[in-house]
Amino acid sequence: MRFRIGNKGISFFLLIIFFSILIVFSCKKESDDNFVFNPTPHLFPKPTDWRAIPLDANNPVSEEGIALGRKLFFDPILSSDFTISCASCHKPELSFSDDTRTSKGVDGQLGKRNSMPLINLAWNKKLFWDVRSNTLPEQALIPVPQHDEMNLDWAIATDRLQKDANYPMMFRKAFNEKTITKELVAKAIAQFEMTLISYNSTYDKYVRGEVNPDPAFFRGLEIFRTEKGDCFHCHTLAAVETFADPVRVFTNNGMDLASNANDFLDLGVGKINGLDADKGKFKIPTLRNLAFTAPYMHDGRFATLEDVIESYNLGPKNSPTVDNIMIVKANYRLENYGHYGLALSAQEKADLKYFLLSMSDTSFVNNPDFKKPIE
Ligand code: HEC
Numbered sequence: 001m002r003f004r005i006g007n008k009g010i011s012f013f014l015l016i017i018f019f020s021i022l023i024v025f026s027c028k029k030e031s032d033d034n035f036v037f038n039p040t041p042h043l044f045p046k047p048t049d050w051r052a053i054p055l056d057a058n059n060p061v062s063e064e065g066i067a068l069g070r071k072l073f074f075d076p077i078l079s080s081d082f083t084i085s086c087a088s089c090h091k092p093e094l095s096f097s098d099d100t101r102t103s104k105g106v107d108g109q110l111g112k113r114n115s116m117p118l119i120n121l122a123w124n125k126k127l128f129w130d131v132r133s134n135t136l137p138e139q140a141l142i143p144v145p146q147h148d149e150m151n152l153d154w155a156i157a158t159d160r161l162q163k164d165a166n167y168p169m170m171f172r173k174a175f176n177e178k179t180i181t182k183e184l185v186a187k188a189i190a191q192f193e194m195t196l197i198s199y200n201s202t203y204d205k206y207v208r209g210e211v212n213p214d215p216a217f218f219r220g221l222e223i224f225r226t227e228k229g230d231c232f233h234c235h236t237l238a239a240v241e242t243f244a245d246p247v248r249v250f251t252n253n254g255m256d257l258a259s260n261a262n263d264f265l266d267l268g269v270g271k272i273n274g275l276d277a278d279k280g281k282f283k284i285p286t287l288r289n290l291a292f293t294a295p296y297m298h299d300g301r302f303a304t305l306e307d308v309i310e311s312y313n314l315g316p317k318n319s320p321t322v323d324n325i326m327i328v329k330a331n332y333r334l335e336n337y338g339h340y341g342l343a344l345s346a347q348e349k350a351d352l353k354y355f356l357l358s359m360s361d362t363s364f365v366n367n368p369d370f371k372k373p374i375e
């Protein structure tokens with residue numbers, strides 16, 4: 001009798017322990033103890049005929065890393081007064097550029113250069129107009145402490161993130177790290193940026209045989225890829241991911257007259273490496289998504305594509321560092337045809353503009369995965 005009661009007592013006791021354990025576990029949402037690091041690798045789209053996406057061995061891209069990078073990219077927590085995020089100057093609907101000549105940072109401070117669109121960045125060997133940055137994680141460290149951009153010490157930024165309700169667990173899921181560092185912030189943002197791939201412009205669809213463009217497209221393409229317009233020699237059509245010469249990367253496209261290399265208002269690459277030969281030179285920009293990225297050039301000097309085309313049409317302005325082939329071709333035209341500039345007719349300019357716009361991708365700017373995440 002006593003034995004049987006005892007047995008029941010033990011069962012009851014065990015039952016209580018079992019339920020208490022159950023209650024403790026169900027109350028511990030995502031606690032430290034049951035965390036398992038298991039990132040989901042991201043599958044990149046592979047547009048036909050493109051070079052394979054250059055992945056960063058030091059920063060494998062995962063869905064968890066992308067989600068974190070996306071949240072950080074749109075979050076003003078990374079600016080001193082909580083008003084500016086990366087997306088303030090890199091707006092998804094503008095192909096991640098903005099529509100002002102130069103961008104406003106905290107306290108309405110104006111920067112010196114035009115915001116650059118963020119498209120197919122993995123295929124870029126160098127970043128910034130003056131190519132001063134080599135990798136995406138290296139670049140992402142720069143805007144936060146920069147005074148005319150986000151103006152926040154990294155130590156404060158990481159402290160804010162560490163105290164946030166959501167970020168610490170997101171960092172653990174992405175990197176298996178409990179301590180948030182600026183390097184991890186930069187890596188997460190870089191992972192999100194790697195996914196910003198644009199490959200559905202009319203031009204891409206034409207290359208894939210999916211559309212039959214208008215005659216104006218073919219007339220514009222002909223100007224672009226021949227001596228008539230001479231655009232191809234820097235904006236390389238074969239480098240389809242960027243339409244920018246992947247070997248030379250930067251040059252001086254003859255927009256400014258200067259008798260001395262130090263006369264350029266912005267010394268560009270030469271200011272970074274100290275070489276006179278590189279003063280007044282800038283990164284050859286992508287020609288993708290021009291429909292969304294006005295104004296144009298490193299200083300946003302041109303409001304429209306008509307202005308850009310008119311400037312090239314006049315021929316290169318002379319300076320000690322102007323692209324040599326541009327000058328050779330302009331002098332050749334002058335000697336043989338009597339005009340230094342391209343001498344495009346109104347129709348030809350319109351065709352060239354039509355072709356340039358065919359490299360724009362509306363599905364990219366409307367992609368819901370690239371917008372501010374819904375909290
Ligand atoms: C206040 C406006 C502003 C903010 C905020 C800003 N950027 Fe930029 N971004 C620019 C401008 C302007 C440039 C070109 C600067 C230059 O070349 O000197 C640029 C250039 C870049 C480039 C180089 C693109 C290329 O093709 O070379 C990347 C990448 C980039 N920004 C990412 C970011 C990220 C990530 C953040 C947030 C951490 C950020 N930006 C915050 C204005 C801004």
Ligand code: HEC
Pocket residue numbers: 224229230231232233234235250251252253255282283284285286287290293295296297298299308309312323326352356
């Ligand atoms: C010698 C090389 C070279 C040639 C030739 C050339 N470009 Fe450029 N292009 C550049 C460089 C470099 C820049 C950036 C210059 C700057 O920001 O000051 C640029 C900028 C541009 C931009 C502005 C893009 C932006 O995002 O701001 C457009 C549009 C453009 N070029 C179109 C053309 C067209 C069309 C032609 C032919 C008529 C052409 N380019 C010929 C090198 C060249």
